[in-house]
Amino acid sequence: MRTIPPHVKYRPLWIAVIAVVALPIAMQMLGLTITSASTVVILAIAAVGLNLLVGYTGLVSFGHAAWFGIGAYAAALVQKQWFEGQIFLPILFSMVFVAALSGFVGVLILRRRGVYFSLLTLALAALAYTIAFRWTEVTGGEDGLGGLQRGKIGPLSWTTRVSSTLLSR
Numbered sequence: 001m002r003t004i005p006p007h008v009k010y011r012p013l014w015i016a017v018i019a020v021v022a023l024p025i026a027m028q029m030l031g032l033t034i035t036s037a038s039t040v041v042i043l044a045i046a047a048v049g050l051n052l053l054v055g056y057t058g059l060v061s062f063g064h065a066a067w068f069g070i071g072a073y074a075a076a077l078v079q080k081q082w083f084e085g086q087i088f089l090p091i092l093f094s095m096v097f098v099a100a101l102s103g104f105v106g107v108l109i110l111r112r113r114g115v116y117f118s119l120l121t122l123a124l125a126a127l128a129y130t131i132a133f134r135w136t137e138v139t140g141g142e143d144g145l146g147g148l149q150r151g152k153i154g155p156l157s158w159t160t161r162v163s164s165t166l167l168s169r
Contacts, residue, residue, distance in 0.1 A: 059113070063121035066128035071098045073132065076145050085149050 020041065027037040050064050075094035083089045109120045132139050139145055 060118045061121040062118060063124035063128070066125045067098055067102060069128055069132060070101065071095065073139060073145070074098065076148055077138070079149070080145070080147055087150075 023037045023040065024034055027033065027040075046064065046068060050061065053059055053061055053064070071094045074097045075090040078093045079086060079090040083093075105124065109117060109124070112120055133141055135141070136143075
């Protein structure tokens, strides 16, 4: 068996690293902010995840974005209830929560294939949507979840005007 040289094997990874490093510069040249660059990277990660699911397994998921919503609500609720003013711990907690919940849901949904898998993921998306908009005591419903603060990581606080200006450029 022929081995692939490392410089060829890792070429897509290096291209991705260079693109992520160049992204803030390109966004600034286009007149956009770091926030826009962050959104592009987050949505690219979601697209890569969906590509892996559909491309390698052939399973079409209609509930892929529901996990982003569940993670966002988990982080926001944890910040609001337990770690007020923090950002790192709520994000870490939401990642653990989504991983545990997706493991449980995966045991149920991944037993199906084809159209049945797609319908179950569509039901998951509908359930997440209904909970987000109907459970107003927890999620805020159509008004959204209020009372959140910009988080801080240790001594770094993103609530000042200077740090907000640095992040938006």
